[in-house]
C-alpha cells in the first residue's frame with residue numbers, strides 16, 4: 500500500500516485551516532500525524548477558510564457537533580452502521596437529527612472499503628472506533644442486512660489502525676445468535692481493546708415497555724449479557740439514562756410517576772438489582788448519565804415525553820429546566836440526586852462506574 504508521505508506538505512497546509520473547534524485534536528502531534536489526520540478528515544478542495552472533519556464517508560469523526568474544548572475526545576472514529584433505529588427509545592438523543600425509520604446506508608460496503616483504504620494510504624495514527632452512536636448496531640435489521648458484522652470483519656482486517664473497538668447495543672442476544680462471538684474474541688485477541696457496551700437501564704418490564712418500547716425485553720438482554728460473558732467477551736453495562744426517583748427524603752408524602760400517568764423508570768431496588776447483575780457477571784464497568792428530554796427532529800414530543808417534561812419541571816422547581824443542544828435537562832443540583840444513589844450502590848458492590856462523558860474520554 501502506498502503511504503501518504505510524498506505529499507506531507509499538502510496535509511500540513513490543510514491542517515493549518517482546521518476549525519478551531521477541532522484544533523486541539525491536532526495539537527502536540529508529529530507533522531506526519533497532523534498531515535495524515537488532515538488528509539483523512541478535512542475536505543481537500545473546499546474554499547472555506549476553516550475546515551471541519553467532514554471528508555470521510557462511513558468512518559467519521561466521532562462527534563461532528565461537539566467542540567474539542569467541551570468534549571476533549573481527541574481523534575476517534577464512529578461508524579453509524581444504519582440510519583434510524585427500530586428500538587424507538589423515548590429518550591433517544593439521535594431522534595433530534597436521525598429519521599425514525601431504520602434503513603441501510605446506500606453503498607455502505609464500497610464506502611467502508613474506501614475509508615479503510617484511506618486510513619492506510621495516509622498512514623493515519625491508530626484511534627478508538629465506536630459502533631454506533633446514533634443507531635443500534637444489532638437492531639433487528641442486522642439479521643438481514645449484516646452491515647455491522649461486515650464492518651467488524653473489515654475492522655479486524657485493519658485492526659492496527661484502531662486502538663480499541665467499542666460496540667453499543669440493546670440487543671446482545673442477537674449478536675450471539677448471529678454467531679458474532681468469535682469475531683468479538685478475535686477483535687480482542689490480536690490486540691486487546693474490544694468492548695461491547697450493553698444498555699440496560701430498567702429492571703421492570705412496565706418501565707422498559709414505556710421507555711424502550713421497540714427494544715428487547717429485560718430478560719432477553721440479561722440472557723445476552725450472560726452468554727457474552729460466559730464466552731469471555733468484555734462487557735460494559737450501561738445503566739443509562741437515569742431518571743429522577745421522586746423519593747421523599749424526609750418521610751413526607753411526595754408526588755409519584757403515577758400522578759403523571761407514567762410508570763416509575765427506576766427505583767432504588769431496581770438499581771440494586773442492575774448493579775448486582777453486573778457484578779455477578781463480571782462486567783468491566785458501569786456507565787450512567789441523567790436522562791435528557793430530546794426534541795425530536797420535525798416531530799412533536801411524544802405523549803410520554805410531554806408528561807416527563809412536566810414531571811421534570813416539577814422536580815426542578817423552583818429552578819427551571821435548562822434547554823441546551825436541542826434537549827431539556829435537569830439543573831445540576833437535581834442531576835446529582837439522580838446519579839448519587841447509583842454511585843453509592845456501585846461502590847458497595849465494588850463495580851467501577853463512569854459518567855457517559857468520562858467513559859468516552861477514558862476509552863483509549
Ligand code: SF4
Pocket residue numbers: 584585586587588590591592593594632633634635669
Ligand atoms: S437504541 Fe439507541 S439509537 Fe436506538 S432508539 Fe434507543 S437510544 Fe436511540
